[in-house]
Amino acid sequence: MMRIPRRSGLCGAALLLFARRRPAAADDVKSALLFADPAAARAIGAAYLRAYPNDALRGVHPAARLPRAEIATRVCDDFAAGRVAMVNGWMLSQTEARLCAMVYLAG
Amino acid sequence: MFVDARSIPEGTVIESDLCIIGAGAAGIALAREFFSAGLRVSLLESGGLEFEEDTQELYDGKSIGRPFTTLTTSRAREFGGTTNFWGGWSLPLDPIDFEPREGLPYRGWPIRRTDLDPWYAQAHEVVQIGPYEYRPEKWGIRLDEIPAPFNGPNLVCRMLQCSPPTRFAAVYGSALKQASAVTVFLHANALRLIDDEAGRTVSELAVATLGGNRFSIRSKVFVLAAGGIETARLLLASGKPEGPGLGNGNGLVGRFFMVHLEYGASTVAVADPYTDFRFCTNELLNSSGLYYAPFGLKFVTFVAVAEDRMRALKLPNCKYRWTYTYEPEMSGINALRRLLSRSSNDMTDDVLEVARHIGGAGEFAFRKAMGWPLFPVRAINVHMTSEPLPNQESRIMLGDDRDALGMRRVVVDWRLTAEDKRAALAMQRLLGTEVGRTGLGRLRLEMTEDDTTWPDDLFGDQHHMGTTRMDADPGKGVVNADCRVHGLSNLYVASSSVYPTAGAANPTLTIVALALRLADHIKKKQA
Numbered sequence: 021m022m023r024i025p026r027r028s029g030l031c032g033a034a035l036l037l038f039a040r041r042r043p044a045a046a047d048d049v050k051s052a053l054l055f056a057d058p059a060a061a062r063a064i065g066a067a068y069l070r071a072y073p074n075d076a077l078r079g080v081h082p083a084a085r086l087p088r089a090e091i092a093t094r095v096c097d098d099f100a101a102g103r104v105a106m107v108n109g110w111m112l113s114q115t116e117a118r119l120c121a122m123v124y125l126a127g
Numbered sequence: 128m129f130v131d132a133r134s135i136p137e138g139t140v141i142e143s144d145l146c147i148i149g150a151g152a153a154g155i156a157l158a159r160e161f162f163s164a165g166l167r168v169s170l171l172e173s174g175g176l177e178f179e180e181d182t183q184e185l186y187d188g189k190s191i192g193r194p195f196t197t198l199t200t201s202r203a204r205e206f207g208g209t210t211n212f213w214g215g216w217s218l219p220l221d222p223i224d225f226e227p228r229e230g231l232p233y234r235g236w237p238i239r240r241t242d243l244d245p246w247y248a249q250a251h252e253v254v255q256i257g258p259y260e261y262r263p264e265k266w267g268i269r270l271d272e273i274p275a276p277f278n279g280p281n282l283v284c285r286m287l288q289c290s291p292p293t294r295f296a297a298v299y300g301s302a303l304k305q306a307s308a309v310t311v312f313l314h315a316n317a318l319r320l321i322d323d324e325a326g327r328t329v330s331e332l333a334v335a336t337l338g339g340n341r342f343s344i345r346s347k348v349f350v351l352a353a354g355g356i357e358t359a360r361l362l363l364a365s366g367k368p369e370g371p372g373l374g375n376g377n378g379l380v381g382r383f384f385m386v387h388l389e390y391g392a393s394t395v396a397v398a399d400p401y402t403d404f405r406f407c408t409n410e411l412l413n414s415s416g417l418y419y420a421p422f423g424l425k426f427v428t429f430v431a432v433a434e435d436r437m438r439a440l441k442l443p444n445c446k447y448r449w450t451y452t453y454e455p456e457m458s459g460i461n462a463l464r465r466l467l468s469r470s471s472n473d474m475t476d477d478v479l480e481v482a483r484h485i486g487g488a489g490e491f492a493f494r495k496a497m498g499w500p501l502f503p504v505r506a507i508n509v510h511m512t513s514e515p516l517p518n519q520e521s522r523i524m525l526g527d528d529r530d531a532l533g534m535r536r537v538v539v540d541w542r543l544t545a546e547d548k549r550a551a552l553a554m555q556r557l558l559g560t561e562v563g564r565t566g567l568g569r570l571r572l573e574m575t576e577d578d579t580t581w582p583d584d585l586f587g588d589q590h591h592m593g594t595t596r597m598d599a600d601p602g603k604g605v606v607n608a609d610c611r612v613h614g615l616s617n618l619y620v621a622s623s624s625v626y627p628t629a630g631a632a633n634p635t636l637t638i639v640a641l642a643l644r645l646a647d648h649i650k651k652k653q654a
Binding site for chain 1: 566
């Protein structure tokens, strides 16, 4: 029987497995911001509303209607412009914090 | 020549041209410059050739401010001084560290970085590091592979060089022993510098040993090279009895005591676990042997605030360094590495661990074959070295307690201000903004956002600075640009105590550069 060198075999296995990498999110904030975990987003949203009770979200935040790429742009713009919110120690963009708040308010 | 000062008869007066007090990095670097200068040099060392507990105990004192508990452990009272346990990290102060800065009081040296550049280059030879070159790209770091935001414009990759580290006693001891011009007095403790009637010249140094004998040294020139705390202590203990101390007419000796601030500041959750952090040769990578070494020597990279940004934000200097928290599959990757390198202690366990994390282990093997970043990072744990702001209330004083030689012990009143804390928070806000803006991840602050509370792991490191600060104006500094004590014609300081600002650079290289510059000044003056 032909023997496959151990190292080559593992590389081949890696090639097969590479496509099914699990999401990188491993903690609440990461999950929330990737919108992979609504529960995490709700928790962040609740904490944001506690920290910033005067932020009147006034219905659906305009960002919620935007495509994900546009949201990402807004998030970058927020950071660049200093529009950040401190939520449980995390420094978040105002847009993403408000989106989490919307997820929380939507139940 | 080495002389054990305990054998010198009581009351002896030794004549000398240059008397250097302290045989550490500064004192030894200075003395080496006078091997063939035609001067009689006395180099005094409180300790011997080995650690001695009773000598080290002479360092002890009291802390009355922010806890400062390392008086006897952060420095070494023996031949070679603190280079006996120095870590070896070397880099020059940045040009901005020498500048006066708007919005940051008590800043600005009377010299510029360019004044020190030639001496830094020479100091590199003394501490046995590579060329005077600190651009990361010159050391093999590919700037185009550094991930945003660490590739500018606000945060930049920087580097320091690693001395072997040079143990000055071992490396330079035998040359000092053979040098006919230099006499090294071991176990010789400087008690008091005595000035003349007019108070313009130091005429004599009173010396004592723990063996009980006392003698004195007369010299044309005296240099204090006893470190950032003992230098101030000796000046305060010197001069006329009941006087304020030598060079202390304006009450500045011992003030502005600074140490670099070390603390864990934040965690950054990383969006892409395979972000390319290979530019960052932190301690963890170094312990795995992954140095970049185009010169055959070692260096360490770190992240800093770009000078323009430092100016705009009115920030003091700092180093961002970090360790990594890896994704859970790292245990499978480690097991795979052990199997591949045939270093597994338990092959069954390691095979099972690989199986449990087969995705991560497989990806590791694939990435290794492709030459890509190998390890899945979940978060980076940011550790700061930040520059303290000069504060005249932070100080070294003399207490009422006396040591075994009858000398008054030091009292350390180490203080930090609200501005220090605000600067620390601003550094994290900048990092948080930048990692968010570039999509690298999100920052979690590990500090409270008030003006006074610091992380529990805050400590002031062994870099004692500022207690005889350099300024052209005697009303603002203890020494002038030549490191000469204001008002005294023949007393100089070779120590980090002359730093008016601390920067974020480890201080030894600058201490040596300043000592070499001082040697040149003294030689020219004596010629």
